[in-house]
Amino acid sequence: MLMKANHYLAEFLARIGVKHVYQLSGGMIAPLLDAVGEHPALRLIDIVHEQSGGFAADTEARLTNVPGVAMGTSGPGALNLATAMATSFYDSVPMIYIGGQVQSYLQVNGKATRQSGLQECPFGAVAAPICKAVFQPGSGKDVPDMLGEAYKTAMSGRPGPVLIDFPFDCQIAETDAESVRDPDPIAPDTPNPETIAACADMLRTAERPILLAGGGVRATGREAVRSLSRDMGLPMVTTISALDAADPTADTSLGLCGVYGTRRGNLALSEADAVLCIGSRLDHGVIGADPAGFTRRRSVFRVDIDEGEAGARHIKAEVAHADAGAFAAALHDSLSEAQFVLPDPWRQRLRALRDEVSDTAERRHGDSIDPNRFLAALGQASSAAGSYCIDAGQHTWHSAQSLRLKPDQRYVSSTGLWAMGCGLPAAIGAALITKRPAVVIAGDAAVQLNIQEAAIVARERLPVKVVILDNSGHGMVRQFQDEFLDSRHHGTEPQPPDLNAVFAAYGFAERTVANDQDVADALDWLWATPEAPAVLRVMISAKDHVSPSVPFGRQLRDMKPAAQEGQVVTQP
Structure with a gap:
């Protein structure tokens, strides 16, 4: 019996090692949801926002080198995948993004009209600059070869995402195959x-x-x-x-x-x-x-x-x-x-x-918790963590400078696109695929972009620890304003809600630490129950710029501020 395209897709994903498919349901992907949901080797992960599903799947791919998979329905659902797709593209992460699409016969296809089918949107044209290739089957018979080519494209050479723009009628059509064809193995190039x-x-x-x-x-x-x-x-x-x-x-x-x-x-x-x-x-x-x-x-x-x-x-x-x-x-x-x-x-x-030369000895004032020293202490206390998922902001660089990784720990961040809101969804993917605790490091601004995914952490009972470095604003842009715009902080000092209360509403344990004397106790509290979701809000100063830094136009050794007395800075 010939396989239907939706069931062929599900079996193909299982054959290449996919474990989870992240999605937010929609009518134009209903047949795909049915096939994936019925497959014994696959699990649908229902997410609150498609962008978060993309970030979570992207993290799984980073940690396993198996393509991550995220789906969104036609129109707004697929468009919501775009930021995660661009992250995968610029960070060279193998991904299979699947966008539902209206039936082939309802699409504009050159007609002199903006839209023909409900929620029709040419997402393939939108996605083309931020993925390695866009595939759209014209019939069910196209699907087997298309999936093999999509996998090869995502994994070979410089890895990256591909998009399958999947019309509804093609999802339920018959393929020309009675069983799934395994993709050709991808061998690395042999160096000269x-x-x-x-x-x-x-x-x-x-x-x-x-x-x-x-x-x-x-x-x-x-x-x-x-x-x-x-x-x-x-x-x-x-x-x-x-x-x-x-x-x-x-x-x-x-x-x-x-x-x-x-x-x-x-x-x-x-x-x-x-x-x-x-x-x-x-x-x-x-x-x-x-x-x-x-x-x-x-x-x-x-x-x-x-x-x-x-x-x-x-x-x-x-x-x-x-x-x-x-x-x-x-x-x-x-x-x-x-x-x-x-x-x-x-x-x-x-x-x-x-x-x-210590990366925790750069600070020039002492009126609050030093973020670099705190992150060094966090790394020391977090042996149970399998991964750190870093959101975008000043905390990205504080973490990169001073977080002490253990040999078996992974560091995940959106480094090419530097997308705010990636941290919590990434931790969901990391915790699900590794079965180990994942630590989110985010600022008080960045954590809010996808804070709704705390609901998924609670539902799945995932071991996710959220560490918020709270400097009351958009610190990286504010640092630029301090350095080049006479400290005019337009647009960078929003008034956030009580973040502890928001996470508590989702079932997280919560605590705030505001001085150095309480840091050790707060970190003991954070890891007292490694498998339980918890949020630790760390109050830091808005004066804590990323330091040192290299001024534009200068060479790496010309860092500011200048080295303090006693630091080894010249070659003997």
């Missing part, structure tokens, strides 16, 4: 041995080599890059997208680099004479606004699966187009065979940076 040798030679002959890891290592290269750094003794800095690629227990891990990087990370990268960059586009947020200055005194070797990235910023470098994991593993073997040893003067310099 000559390229590996050239990179190894650059590192071996350098006096001060360093590894810079970016978000491109996340899909296939996280463990390989970690092993390369740790086993070879190769010092490593990361962009915010790759924080959990570093081994936090290894002496080689130097933390975050970039415009809001740590002082030690930026100094180490600035002083290096050879940089191996794997999976970073090296934009101004990573190397500052002077690419020529960055490459003037050092050799740079770039590894990126996306050929378009290599020539986009006129950075002088050797380039290898390769899979991050395969390249790192091959380079590990080459350096091991060559008995690579880090020069001792460079090792001593890096030890000084690790031991004497």
Whole structure:
């Protein structure tokens, strides 16, 4: 018997390893909901807003490298997926977004009218710039090959989202298949041995080599890059997208680099004479606004699966187009065979940076809880956490600078689009797929954008801990206003509701901490029952800008504020 398209889709998703399908119900996806809901290996997760479903599925994909799946009905439902889709696109996350669509025969299709069917909207045209490909079947017979191609597109090369714009009549039509066709396996590109040798030679002959890891290592290269750094003794800095690629227990891990990087990370990268960059586009947020200055005194070797990235910023470098994991593993073997040893003067310099330059010693006032110190304490107290899901705002950079990850913990954030409201939905996806507690770190403004998903946490009884760094406003924009607009805070000081009361209404335990003396007790309270939802509101000062930072147009070593007395800032 030939399979109906909706049942073919459900079985296909199960075959590729999908566990959850996030959705908000609608008429134009009803047949899909029925097929997925009846499938024994799949579970529908009913979400309050489609954007949140996209963020949650995106997080599952980041943590498993299996495509996440989120659905929305025609018109407004599909459009609500757009922000999450753009997040997946810019962060290179493999996703299958499914938008319901009105029947094929009701669509405008070139007619001189704006709309023909109820809730008809050309979402494929809207989504095309923010996904790798848009697929729309013309009949049920198109569906088997279409799904195989969609999976291949999402997973191959530089990963990313695809959209299936699924007309209602095609969902209930027969395919031409009696059983599901397994997709072709996707093998990583094999790196060129000559390229590996050239990179190894650059590192071996350098006096001060360093590894810079970016978000491109996340899909296939996280463990390989970690092993390369740790086993070879190769010092490593990361962009915010790759924080959990570093081994936090290894002496080689130097933390975050970039415009809001740590002082030690930026100094180490600035002083290096050879940089191996794997999976970073090296934009101004990573190397500052002077690419020529960055490459003037050092050799740079770039590894990126996306050929378009290599020539986009006129950075002088050797380039290898390769899979991050395969390249790192091959380079590990080459350096091991060559008995690579880090020069001792460079090792001593890096030890000084690790031991004497602290990312929790940047603050210049002391009238409230220091966010960096608090986040360091949070990391120390949160061994039970499986992941941190970071919303967008100043807290993003405070967290990236000072949160101490354990080796098995993951760091999730919308780093390309930097979408406010991503944190709580991401934690839902993380908790569901890992079965471990997930910690949300959000500001008092960002947490409100998808606060309604607290209902899903309560319904699913998920181990989600929400930490709100409350500085009474939109801190990142307010920092810009303080620096460039004479502290005119127009539009950045809203009056939020009682956030504790809102979360309590959803069944969360709640507490507020407002001084340093109570932080340790508050963190003990947060983890007293690891499996229970809880919110901890941490009162911080509006004066706590992200610090240090690199002024626009300057190089990484030119951080402000200037280093305090006693910090090691010059190369011996």
